[in-house]
Amino acid sequence: MVGIVIISHGDLAPGLLQAGSMVFGDQPSVGACSLTPDMGPDDIRAQIEGTIQGFEDPENVVILADLWGGTPFNQASAVLDGHQDTWAIVTGVNLPMLIEAYTLRMDASKSAHDIASQLVATGREGVRVKPESLDHTKAAQPTGAKPAAADLKNVAGGGRIKFVLCRIDTRLLHGQVATTWTKMTKPDRIIVVSDAVAHDELRKSMIEQAAPPGVRAHVIPINKLIAVSKDPRFGATRAMLLFETPQDLLRAVKGGVEIKEVNLGSIAHSTGKVVVTNAVAVDEADVACLEELADMGIKFDVRKVPADASISLANIMKKAKAELAGRVKE
Known part of the structure; x- marks a missing residue:
């Protein structure tokens, strides 16, 4: 090396x-x-x-x-x-x-x-500026023109869209994803799948702007992903899917989105959740959802970044159940 x-x-x-x-x-x-x-x-x-x-x-x-x-x-x-x-x-x-x-x-x-x-x-x-109008190395746009909004438009191809990575991450598109995982999996599009974020113009705009050079970022609701996954016009697309919660992922899978493996990157801690790794906290609903996905044949790779060792989903589910049960007894 x-x-x-x-x-x-x-x-x-x-x-x-x-x-x-x-x-x-x-x-x-x-x-x-x-x-x-x-x-x-x-x-x-x-x-x-x-x-x-x-x-x-x-x-x-x-x-x-x-x-x-x-x-x-x-x-x-x-x-x-x-x-x-x-x-x-x-x-x-x-x-x-x-x-x-x-x-x-x-x-x-x-x-x-x-x-x-x-x-x-x-x-x-890696050297960029915001507002982008301050970057005089780029050709100036005509007065009044606005940058084209990132939209998941049809692309040429046949077959089904290829998912190079499907990840659950509360933070969605951030540094570890925009650099490490993108370089590892080489998508041409990053698709954030969330009904909530798709209707939040501020979060949507921030995610679209966080895309690394050469990769477009899109934020779409779950039903649109279900439709896109079945559309042969997207067959030439290599996409990274980002879900905010396991529940959103389960909805997509039940809707017909074919996902075989999931990278469980992070689930943020909140009231009612127990911490099972340094990046994952779950409650009873999360445990049930993750186990249902596993029972459907989906494999889980539990790690924040590629350099981390993968953790067994079964082991963290066992730990979660024990800690949740212990808390109920108390």
Whole structure:
């Protein structure tokens, strides 16, 4: 696996490392090196060298630096000397770039040079502004024109729409989904399926704007998904489905949406629910719904991000029942 070193002035590098873990999960062969005011050039160089030596494969390394020409970059360049054939440095590091590096190195065939060559575009794509009118790098729209609203329009194709991921997540489209899961499953559309959100213009707008570059996001009611799933005109579509609750998912499945596997990402805690994992809390209704879905032959992958180990649904259902029963006795 390609090793990754994040280097910066101050606490930027460890901060990015922590943020990357929140989005993608903890990663092996990754380290952060910081230049603090009390350190000299030799100190940061020693940090970089020591970090690389601790990697599984110290001969295949990408160094992500904050600033071209800064001391961390200059010392990394000195360390790079003699390793140009297998190491690379990319500057201007940001979180989208780091997540892309994590994703790319999951392909064992990719070298450090392969990864570095793709990171520059990702880093640039991650720089956006709101209002979008402030982005003068894009062609100005005619006066009075409004951006086209994201709508699930017919696309060419035959057969049925392909669901590359079906996920239950109270937060719906957020950082872990927009980056990690999208990169893993490569959808061309993200479809949030919720009657409530479809009629909430503010939430709907925020979700549509949260879509990562190159992927359109749509918010539709459950009945529309049922119709779309049976329409052969959507056969060329690769879609990620996001449900807010297991109850919404069950309605879709009973309506004829063919789903074989579900990623249970999170169910938020609220009054009456018991916590069964660090991201999932359930009550009696949730337990009954999840078990009904499992009895219908649907497989569950319980984890927040791809790097997490999958947890058995049967085990967390057993834990939930025990805790719910114990609470009733009290």
